[in-house]
Amino acid sequence: xxxxxxxxxxxxxxxxxxxxxxxxxxxxxxxxxxxxxxxxxxxxxxxxxxxxxxxxxxxxxxxxxxxxxxxxxxxxxxxxxxxxxxxxxxxxxxxxxxxxxxxxxxxxxxxxxxxxxxxxxxxxxxxxxxxxxxxxxxxxxxxxxxxxxxxxxxxxxxxxxxxxxxxxxxxxxxxxxxxxxxxxxxxxxxxxxxxxxxxxxxxxxxxxxxxxxxxxxxxxxxxxxxxxxxxxxxxxxxxxxxxxxxxxxxxxxxxxxxxxxxxxxxxxxxxxxxxxxxxxxxxxxxxxxxxxxxxxxxxxxxxxxxxxxxxx
Amino acid sequence: xxxxxxxxxxxxxxxxxxxxxxxxxxxxxxxxxxxxxxxxxxxxxxxxxxxxxxxxxxxxxxxxxxxxxxxxxxxxxxxxxxxxxxxxxxxxxxxxxxxxxxxxxxxxxxxxxxxxxxxxxxxxxxxxxxxxxxxxxxxxxxxxxxxxxxxxxxxxxxxxxxxxxxxxxxxxxxxxxxxxxxxxxxxxxxxxxxxxxxxxxxxxxxxxxxxxxxxxxxxxxxxxxxxxxxxxxxxxxxxxxxxxxxxxxxxxxxxxxxxxxxxxxxxxxxxxxxxxxxxxxxxxxxx
Numbered sequence: 001x002x003x004x005x006x007x008x009x010x011x012x013x014x015x016x017x018x019x020x021x022x023x024x025x026x027x028x029x030x031x032x033x034x035x036x037x038x039x040x041x042x043x044x045x046x047x048x049x050x051x052x053x054x055x056x057x058x059x060x061x062x063x064x065x066x067x068x069x070x071x072x073x074x075x076x077x078x079x080x081x082x083x084x085x086x087x088x089x090x091x092x093x094x095x096x097x098x099x100x101x102x103x104x105x106x107x108x109x110x111x112x113x114x115x116x117x118x119x120x121x122x123x124x125x126x127x128x129x130x131x132x133x134x135x136x137x138x139x140x141x142x143x144x145x146x147x148x149x150x151x152x153x154x155x156x157x158x159x160x161x162x163x164x165x166x167x168x169x170x171x172x173x174x175x176x177x178x179x180x181x182x183x184x185x186x187x188x189x190x191x192x193x194x195x196x197x198x199x200x201x202x203x204x205x206x207x208x209x210x211x212x213x214x215x216x217x218x219x220x221x222x223x224x225x226x227x228x229x230x231x232x233x234x235x236x237x238x239x240x241x242x243x244x245x246x247x248x249x250x251x252x253x254x255x256x257x258x259x260x261x262x263x264x265x266x267x268x269x270x271x272x273x274x275x276x277x278x279x280x281x282x283x284x285x286x287x288x289x290x291x292x293x294x295x296x297x298x299x300x301x302x303x304x305x306x307x308x309x310x311x312x
Numbered sequence: 313x314x315x316x317x318x319x320x321x322x323x324x325x326x327x328x329x330x331x332x333x334x335x336x337x338x339x340x341x342x343x344x345x346x347x348x349x350x351x352x353x354x355x356x357x358x359x360x361x362x363x364x365x366x367x368x369x370x371x372x373x374x375x376x377x378x379x380x381x382x383x384x385x386x387x388x389x390x391x392x393x394x395x396x397x398x399x400x401x402x403x404x405x406x407x408x409x410x411x412x413x414x415x416x417x418x419x420x421x422x423x424x425x426x427x428x429x430x431x432x433x434x435x436x437x438x439x440x441x442x443x444x445x446x447x448x449x450x451x452x453x454x455x456x457x458x459x460x461x462x463x464x465x466x467x468x469x470x471x472x473x474x475x476x477x478x479x480x481x482x483x484x485x486x487x488x489x490x491x492x493x494x495x496x497x498x499x500x501x502x503x504x505x506x507x508x509x510x511x512x513x514x515x516x517x518x519x520x521x522x523x524x525x526x527x528x529x530x531x532x533x534x535x536x537x538x539x540x541x542x543x544x545x546x547x548x549x550x551x552x553x554x555x556x557x558x559x560x561x562x563x564x565x566x567x568x569x570x571x572x573x574x575x576x577x578x579x580x581x582x583x584x585x586x587x588x589x590x591x592x593x594x595x596x597x598x599x
């Protein structure tokens with residue numbers, strides 16, 4: 001099932017749902033015809049859209065709002081914090097082209113601080129699915145929770161069959177003694193590639209799809225860091241405030257320490273280009289991830305990375 | 313009104329070349345073709361005739377400033393830079409390459425770009441700040457900010473108009489590329505903007521509404537600068553999204569385009585009036 005199919009089905013079967021967009025229709029192309037006046041396009045007005053979503057939520061609605069990740073998390077930030085966060089209203093943010101998915105747009109469109117910003121809002125919940133199946137698996141619970149939610153929308157396919165989503169739990173893909181990779185979102189696809197390469201090098205590798213970043217699965221982080229020689233945090237996000245920070249917070253809170261290698265964007269925006277080139281240039285292909293962990297080059301071959309089209 | 317200084321036919325010829333550059337950038341990842349084509353004549357006119365901007369004065373505080381706020385029409389600007397000697401033509405081939413800085417939105421790695429853009433409704437206020445400083449210093453430089461009509465959905469555009477009027481910034485010109493479309497919708501079908509002239513007038517600006525593809529009309533309007541002492545200048549340039557390529561003109565589903573090599577060849581011929589292209593690439597591509 002696709003994101004749009006799930007949203008359509010959910011909204012048609014539950015009158016509380018309102019689908020909103022700030023003229024970003026890629027994910028909701030067919031919904032206006034099906035939902036009638038429960039589809040609202042406010043034009044390019046992210047702040048007003050969030051304020052209006054809060055108003056709708058005051059009346060018992062569950063607005064699912066769509067805009068590009070950078071504008072939803074940053075331009076509308078204060079409206080999200082003040083109008084959805086403070087009153088704890090179930091405004092559901094669907095954030096399009098987060099992280100590396102903004103490929104050739106440039107820094108204005110790069111949402112790589114969104115996790116940090118959103119998880120800093122009291123009452124807010126934050127999610128980053130690994131692929132479209134993971135997204136569709138997670139969304140019913142996210143949309144049903146009484147809090148505001150921020151979801152990094154990721155509709156890319158991967159070959160992995162995800163398990164059922166349990167609220168606040170990470171998905172443990174494998175357990176390893178040498179290294180455990182903690183990741184979320186788009187880079188899960190490359191982490192799978194890296195894991196295979198590292199296994200071929202004889203390492204025992206764990207992989208965790210974090211899925212839910214707030215609430216976060218503290219036990220999964222503790223188990224991984226305490227049972228592996230090295231923990232890798234892998235994310236298309238600034239080093240500050242994302243998964244690396246989350247791991248640090250969890251360890252400190254539990255008076256633990258660990259050897260952690262962060263793979264993130266350190267005090268820089270990424271080079272704008274098409275997605276496969278971005279990953280290669282910034283060192284985030286599966287092969288490059290594996291080699292950073294190993295500390296040496298391998299003969300492994302990086303599988304081709306597909307260019308996102310975001311079209312219908 | 314002074315005469316157009318560019319020799320007869322040259323503005324049209326430059327604009328045609330700029331359109332060729334835009335079409336050539338619309339493949340291998342693509343670009344925002346329609347919005348670039350609507351702004352092309354306007355940008356060519358401003359750099360050729362109106363603005364005191366050239367490759368030798370880019371660091372001069374007394375130069376004029378142009379801010380491209382809609383941003384995604386930057387292929388029109390890069391094409392103009394290439395034709396007017398501000399940017400090496402060969403670099404346009406580096407579109408989306410990790411070895412250059414030419415991508416879907418403007419950035420200051422490219423000389424002549426005053427400020428990065430891509431997030432709508434930012435540069436009206438940045439231009440406002442520059443115009444304020446010029447007023448404080450008693451300078452005579454002109455400041456232009458080009459905005460899209462869809463961009464006018466963003467409230468910050470209107471805040472900037474209010475503040476510019478309050479501070480009587482008659483050295484500032486907001487130019488609206490009124491191509492009637494925002495992304496995949498006609499503006500009047502979504503968030504109607506008309507009567508646009510009256511909206512700006514009510515906010516205190518001196519407004520001219522002209523055909524944005526007529527160099528004569530552009531010249532007449534900009535020659536009247538400043539339109540009224542103590543008032544923000546607004547030019548509403550009525551344009552056609554996709555201007556020059558009938559196969560995509562005024563088409564809601566042709567905003568971002570990633571054409572294949574054959575289509576690019578055909579579109580270049582279409583630009584010169586040879587035929588109408590049969591487009592096969594995907595429509596409604598979103599970036």
